[in-house]
Amino acid sequence: MEMYKLDMETPVGVIEIVGTEKVIQSILFVEREVAQLPEGNVPDVLRQCKEELDAYFRGERMTFTFPIEQVGTPFQREVWDALQTIPFAETTSYRELSERVKRPAAVRAVGATNGRNKLSIVIPCHRVIGSNGKLTGYAGGLWRKEWLLHHEKQVAHQTQ
Structure with a gap:
């Protein structure tokens, strides 16, 4: 199956979107100053993903409708x-998340799985914080996690 890539510039850096003709499989922050993978000849699902993420960053979208696929174990x-x-x-804590999946002793495994999430923002691993309320671990960098949480709070406040 052919894979397609598309870069997107956001207020918190460049995101690389990867998918097939039918599904998005990865949305990850990359350490590039500017977008290098142009929209060009990519399937509509990648364009839809980019449009919906643009709307999210503009504060106009809180949910996503494009199809996603993430390969992992049943636990993941x-x-x-x-x-x-x-x-x-x-937000929720890693402990609360482990309880939600009915594995209260698996806090570390839940944290590790959270870190393996390849669909940033759409599968909102940035909404998981430490039990003490502090920001911990985010593959995209804690400063991005902080920005995303602040952005969502502002958007939610404006829509009330």
């Missing part, structure tokens, strides 16, 4: 599914 998929139940602009 269960954690990623649980991440998608965290409401926009809200």
Whole structure:
């Protein structure tokens, strides 16, 4: 199956979107100053992903409708599914997330799975914080996690 890539500039850096003709498989921050992979000849699903992420960053979208696919173990998929139940602009702890997947002793495994999430923002691993309320671990960098949480709180406040 052919894979396609597209870069997108955002307020928190460049995101690389990867997918097939039918699904998005990866949305990750990359350490590039500017977008290097042009829109060019990419499937509509990548364009839709970019448009919806643009709307998210403009504060006009809180959910996503493009199809996604993430390969993982049953446990990983269960954690990623649980991440998608965290409401926009809200946070949960790794401990609460491990309880949500009915594995209260698996806090570290939940954290590791959170870190393996390849669908940043859409599967909102940035909404998971430490039990003490502090920001911990984010593959895109803690400063991005802080920005995303602040952005969502502002958007939620404006829509109330």
